Amino acid sequence: MFSKSCQYAIRAVTYLAEQQGNVKNVGVKEIAESLQVPQQFLAKILQQLAKHNLITSMKGPGGGFYLGEANANVTLLDIVKTMDGKNTLNTCILGKPSCSSEHPCPLHHHFYGCREGLKSTLATCMIGTLVDGKLC
Amino acid sequence: MFSKSCQYAIRAVTYLAEQQGNVKNVGVKEIAESLQVPQQFLAKILQQLAKHNLITSMKGPGGGFYLGEANANVTLLDIVKTMDGKNTLNTCILGKPSCSSEHPCPLHHHFYGCREGLKSTLATCMIGTLVDGKLC
DNA sequence: TTATAATCGGATGTTTTTATCCTTTATTTG
């Protein structure tokens, strides 16, 4: 469903959200250790998110990543689209090119509602309000 | 969610189900052309399914694959587990190792029901009854 | 019996995803 990059991204952003108010910046090292994921790989992901202004970064000593004013309206769907592409969550679960409600694949009706529900959940969840275990 | 191999497998099995009663055997070539997927790759997948007795194969001229008596009770979940492993559809959507209802990831509650529903759909669908567009 | 059509099986090749390494740039602190 989600690539590993995307999974790491969401989990890292969740971690950042939880740290809001504590300290301003969080380094890659700390996040990677907390999530138990490869640090260098996670660094690339966070850089990518920062480049797209989904999170904020600061260089130098005491630097790191955080969720700031500029990221207030960023949703989980923004994260997903940046990591896995705009069309993720829109393609047929069986990869059938012509799948639609008119010409559905066998699983279309069973999966469509599920996927749309997930998409709308992601679209309404502002990352600033994320906490591990729940969305808001 | 599903690997390409698994997607091809489900679509091919659907095709076989639709051909039941018409001709006994269907060759890889015909299936691959119908699904618009690489023939040699699909051949491997069908061989794998046949080896696990999920579908039936016949060599020689006029040979091919079909759904027979021996495959009457095979479900879509059997196909999925064979192609993508037993643990697919059981792991956390964010890849968090410790995710559970007690220690859920942010998406756990939003995704759990969805996934269990899909799993039970797959578990109750006998492949013999499959038709493109619906399950039974 | 022989030619043919089809799966079977092993090896190999390609592409994408995941992961690491190393240098550069910006920032803070002493």
Place this chain on the structure above:
DNA sequence: CAAATAAAGGATAAAAACATCCGATTATAA
């Protein structure tokens, strides 16, 4: 200013997924 620190960025490597090639085997039909 110098040194230390942390992100940024480019190049490379490893692993997994996806795909192809080709000879062997088997069964059927002529």
